[in-house]
Amino acid sequence: MIFDGENIKVLQSDNKIAELIFDSTGSVNKFDINTLSELSSAIDALSGAQGLKGVVVRSTKPTFIVGADITEFNNTFAKTDEQITEWIQKTSAIFNRLEDLHFPTIAALNGFALGGGFELALACDFRVADTTAQVGLPEIKLGLIPGWGGTVRLPRVIGADNALGWMLTGSIQKASSALSSGAIDAVVPPELLTSSAISMIEDASQAKLDWQGRRSAKKASLYLAQYKNESIMCFTTAQSQIAGKSSRHYPAVHMLTDLVKEASAYTRDKALKLENRTFVQLCKTDSAKAQIGTFLADQIVKSKAKQLARKSVRPFNHNAVIGAGIMGGGIAYQSAVSGIQVVMKDIHQDALDLGLKEASKILVKGMQRGKISAEKMAGTLSSITATLDYSALQSTDMVIEAVVENPAIKSSVLKDIEETVSGDTVICSNTSTISINRLASGMSSPERFCGMHFFNPVNKMPLVEIIRGEKTNEETINFVVAAALKMGKTPIVVNDCPGFLVNRVLFPYFAAFSQLVLEGVDFVGIDNVMEKEFGWPMGPAYLLDVVGIDTADHAANVMAEGIPERLSRIENDPITLLFNNNLLGQKSKSGFYEYSVDKRGRPTKKVSDNTLEIIGDHRCSDSEVDSKGIIDRLMIPMANEAIRCLEEGVVSTAAEVDMALLYGLGFPAFRGGIFRYIETLGLDNFVAMADSYAHLGALYQITDQTRERAKSGQSYFA
Numbered sequence: 001m002i003f004d005g006e007n008i009k010v011l012q013s014d015n016k017i018a019e020l021i022f023d024s025t026g027s028v029n030k031f032d033i034n035t036l037s038e039l040s041s042a043i044d045a046l047s048g049a050q051g052l053k054g055v056v057v058r059s060t061k062p063t064f065i066v067g068a069d070i071t072e073f074n075n076t077f078a079k080t081d082e083q084i085t086e087w088i089q090k091t092s093a094i095f096n097r098l099e100d101l102h103f104p105t106i107a108a109l110n111g112f113a114l115g116g117g118f119e120l121a122l123a124c125d126f127r128v129a130d131t132t133a134q135v136g137l138p139e140i141k142l143g144l145i146p147g148w149g150g151t152v153r154l155p156r157v158i159g160a161d162n163a164l165g166w167m168l169t170g171s172i173q174k175a176s177s178a179l180s181s182g183a184i185d186a187v188v189p190p191e192l193l194t195s196s197a198i199s200m201i202e203d204a205s206q207a208k209l210d211w212q213g214r215r216s217a218k219k220a221s222l223y224l225a226q227y228k229n230e231s232i233m234c235f236t237t238a239q240s241q242i243a244g245k246s247s248r249h250y251p252a253v254h255m256l257t258d259l260v261k262e263a264s265a266y267t268r269d270k271a272l273k274l275e276n277r278t279f280v281q282l283c284k285t286d287s288a289k290a291q292i293g294t295f296l297a298d299q300i301v302k303s304k305a306k307q308l309a310r311k312s313v314r315p316f317n318h319n320a321v322i323g324a325g326i327m328g329g330g331i332a333y334q335s336a337v338s339g340i341q342v343v344m345k346d347i348h349q350d351a352l353d354l355g356l357k358e359a360s361k362i363l364v365k366g367m368q369r370g371k372i373s374a375e376k377m378a379g380t381l382s383s384i385t386a387t388l389d390y391s392a393l394q395s396t397d398m399v400i401e402a403v404v405e406n407p408a409i410k411s412s413v414l415k416d417i418e419e420t421v422s423g424d425t426v427i428c429s430n431t432s433t434i435s436i437n438r439l440a441s442g443m444s445s446p447e448r449f450c451g452m453h454f455f456n457p458v459n460k461m462p463l464v465e466i467i468r469g470e471k472t473n474e475e476t477i478n479f480v481v482a483a484a485l486k487m488g489k490t491p492i493v494v495n496d497c498p499g500f501l502v503n504r505v506l507f508p509y510f511a512a513f514s515q516l517v518l519e520g521v522d523f524v525g526i527d528n529v530m531e532k533e534f535g536w537p538m539g540p541a542y543l544l545d546v547v548g549i550d551t552a553d554h555a556a557n558v559m560a561e562g563i564p565e566r567l568s569r570i571e572n573d574p575i576t577l578l579f580n581n582n583l584l585g586q587k588s589k590s591g592f593y594e595y596s597v598d599k600r601g602r603p604t605k606k607v608s609d610n611t612l613e614i615i616g617d618h619r620c621s622d623s624e625v626d627s628k629g630i631i632d633r634l635m636i637p638m639a640n641e642a643i644r645c646l647e648e649g650v651v652s653t654a655a656e657v658d659m660a661l662l663y664g665l666g667f668p669a670f671r672g673g674i675f676r677y678i679e680t681l682g683l684d685n686f687v688a689m690a691d692s693y694a695h696l697g698a699l700y701q702i703t704d705q706t707r708e709r710a711k712s713g714q715s716y717f718a
Helices: 033-048 070-076 080-101 116-121 138-142 149-156 158-169 173-180 190-206 211-219 228-243 250-263 267-281 286-310 327-337 349-367 374-382 407-420 434-442 474-486 502-518 523-534 540-547 547-562 574-580 608-615 627-647 654-665 675-682 683-691 704-712
Strands: 008-013 018-023 054-059 107-108 112-114 128-130 134-136 172-174 186-188 318-322 342-343 384-387 398-401 426-429 449-454 463-469 488-494 593-597 603-607
Touching: 008 033, 018 033, 018 190, 033 080, 033 112, 033 407, 033 675, 054 190, 070 080, 070 286, 070 426, 070 683, 080 116, 080 211, 080 267, 107 116, 107 190, 112 349, 116 134, 116 149, 116 211, 128 173, 128 190, 128 654, 134 173, 138 250, 138 286, 149 158, 149 211, 149 250, 158 250, 172 173, 172 488, 173 186, 186 190, 250 267, 250 286, 250 574, 286 474, 286 488, 286 675, 318 327, 327 342, 327 349, 327 374, 327 384, 327 449, 327 474, 342 349, 342 603, 374 384, 398 407, 398 474, 407 426, 407 434, 426 474, 426 675, 449 474, 463 474, 463 654, 474 488, 502 523, 502 540, 502 547, 502 627, 502 654, 523 540, 523 627, 540 547, 540 593, 540 608, 603 608, 627 654, 627 675, 627 704, 654 675, 675 683
Parallel strands: 018 054, 054 107, 107 128, 112 134, 128 186, 318 342, 318 398, 342 384, 398 426, 426 449, 463 488
Antiparallel strands: 008 018, 134 172, 449 463, 593 603
């Protein structure tokens, strides 16, 4: 035994080959403070060992190393620039010392080798992977760059163009892809991984493999590793590609490209200093803080879901959807593609045909993109049973009602379901606004009933809101959470209230938009500000068209009935004006915008002159509000309602609200969610900002708890 720590051990075999073994006390290997300290000590021990031929770096876990311990980032990044620089330089030096050992090194990769785990592998002379291995540097998804040598070593191993492609996308590469690019040297079956690595070290120690040449190339200027003109061309191409796609909201993309370009002229040590400096700059940005916060919030949401799912004792193998069409077909597809038998029931054959067509359309697109095989498509479609008969529901584990958003119709269908299925079948309603308590009031067994709100398109939107009614029992919630996970969705449990969580937070935003339009602010200008300045994928007018003006008008009425003090309908609401004129958005080819296709069949949209005329009869004369004013006017109501949801116990944590808006609405990722946005502004600044608009009414009123929290400086994520 050369070294014996809690997470790392170094063993020496009789053939003078050492094995540096990662075996964390936790479920996976990751670089926390303790593990990095042990790695430094282990490398010291290896450096002092006599007569070694080389070292194999491997893991005893199903994965190699998943990367840095991101839970430590917030504390680390809160330190001064000088302290962070010292930390990053110290860690980089550990990897350098591994790379500089006086004998050959090889990483034996299994499972995930990501971030710092892959950077460790790059510091070795060789890399062999088994067929389960996946490698990558995904730090860009946290608003960061690789900070332990990845930006220096990967370009020198696979070329700057390939390396930038990997790092700018944060993509994870399978072993076969990594082999073809030269990032790893061999792929072997799992049972041969360690023996193959040892064999390669034997060959290197006998000069059959040029480990010293490999090492020298990684430590040299990139211009010496490949043709200078080729390097210049790849950087020019990369910069032109990101110029139009990545705004100032994602500084890591630009800084990474500039870093690799500048560092390419330097040898390892000077290039690493540039990497260190860039990393420190980025970890202080709002974008990095938000995206790290999103990662941590996602872990909270997934952990809570898994904990609930583990409490469910019933199997989920057979689902049913009542109400076909696009939404029903989407839910049926999601069940079937996840290996669940599903019955799709409707009262009209045309609707069933539309539901099957929707499922087939999704599968065909998957085949065209190479993500779904013909066998998978056939198997998925064969798992869907379309029927007009309720009797097909009798053996199902769960039934999801997905008929038209009308409480009377839903209640009637729920009654029929309850009379048909067995006594332990769980029943859900896919509703976006109708009270679960109201629907449950007509049921004989409300304890097995809850809401299960999918978002459209079902196959693309990760979120499912699980809505707990007053009489819903915990086993029902646990079962539905487990079912959602099995269907590949991210479930968030909320308590019943008007609009539940996502729509309750969204409709104050729409109400503020309507008021701005009536005041004379151009809705196209509003969309431009909210898309380009704030970062939404769609501005409010465009989003309303996509949701459907009829759907939005109906939901706005529900919200007005449920929360009249803030969401009472305003006179001449543009949404209602369009609805009354049968301008329903994309579904009718005309709403705020007109929709068509160009000569190449590509979708287009332009401002609807008809809409301008209709709204123009009721709006004030043209009014100008600057970009900040538009953002403030729209986002304060959304933030206030999110805060109320948390204070009222509709949802348990700020992290769940943030992830619900990210997964359900496409909240800008670089902002990290509504609560992360509030905290980036500073809660005291947010309160002052809202107070400056208090004269506009209840949507802009701050709660007493918010004021107290701002005074005490308490975080929503504490």
